[in-house]
Amino acid sequence: MSETIKVLIVDDHKLIVEAWTNILNTVANFAVCGCADNAEDALFLAHRERPDIILMDINLKGSSGFEATENIINQLPKTKVIALSIHDDLSIVKKIFAIGATGYLTKNSSKKELIESIQKVYDGEKYICEEIKERFLASAMNGNDENTKKELTSKEIEIVKFITKGLTSKEIGELLNISNRTVDTHRHNILKKLEIPNAAQLSSWAKEKGYV
Amino acid sequence: MSETIKVLIVDDHKLIVEAWTNILNTVANFAVCGCADNAEDALFLAHRERPDIILMDINLKGSSGFEATENIINQLPKTKVIALSIHDDLSIVKKIFAIGATGYLTKNSSKKELIESIQKVYDGEKYICEEIKERFLASAMNGNDENTKKELTSKEIEIVKFITKGLTSKEIGELLNISNRTVDTHRHNILKKLEIPNAAQLSSWAKEKGYV
DNA sequence: AATAAACTAAGTGATTCTACTTATAGCTTA
């Protein structure tokens, strides 16, 4: 109960990191042991500081927060990760838990939930914020398949990233050393999986969901 | 000096609002007099509470933070608005000042800058965070035209919004009651202005800059 | 060993987008 819980905060917006640090430091047995604004620093600090909890924004600019989370969990199994995200997409929640996260908050969560989640996860429980819980429930009730929406493969995600950057199939093929017709096939499969009509919408979808 | 400065916070992420409230309430002569997570509530609260300063996130989900800012400034000229944004795009900074904002911070600003900006703006000065100042300087030095990048017209922005939603020129034309060839012309002009090669990149650009 | 999933590639045809140009009408501003 009175043991100090060491927390590492990872988010690429300084103002947000400082604001959360402020909140957490008002809680008696919490101590913010470090902050990082990118995946590399996060990994380095996790090794040095050995935090109990990492608050991880999975929408980092450069690299994917998914990979960073995966690395940390693999290398430091004792460290628990609470994922923090701007979106309420259920497939992303499932994915991050599959990787090994122990908690999930959105930026619509309350301060109370933030504190609660850290304590609960430290005590060995899993934590999902109210907003997401309700959405899972609603999704289960009306039987829609939002949470069973097909996942993209890593190759497909790679290609999505190039598409958002405005590359043509030909250019992507050259970069990946595959035929432009193969890239076309991937594009087609991606759009079909996600039920999206074209690259323009795919692009904004990817931005929104934090794939890029 | 000892007068209380009333601050209204507008941001669509509860956790961020609470975090900033936390910071500001630790400053002796600051008082957070309200929070809003959308443009309508912001306007209502501005009328009721008559804050000295409004901290306005200009990347609100539903409506544009630009319009909200414009409305508030027109209706309550005594209220100063400090714009807060995730991006460091100089053309957006210029635009928000043209509308009538008195300060600009990014989410990479520090806590110190947040507090400083409120005090300075309350004292009648304008405020721009360090990060943006440096970018303006750099831009002026190497003479690149990033800050003179052409602005999109309101029609063009309207069309960009439809493009990001995956509509074809034909569909957009039908919605706007204009020829699909006119939409094509607009598309061409948009891409040329922004020096972007295709709709896919345009789409992620628009997401990134908060146009949609 | 067998099955499934993912990656690869290509054919075909339709649709859509992009580039560049010309042109008219309306509105604003110097």
Added chain:
DNA sequence: TAAGCTATAAGTAGAATCACTTAGTTTATT
């Protein structure tokens, strides 16, 4: 009044995407 911007529209040509299909190879998993 002239110049300039915006919105409208269309011609032409070429590039790229999208839909749907078939199919061989590799990689995992059971």
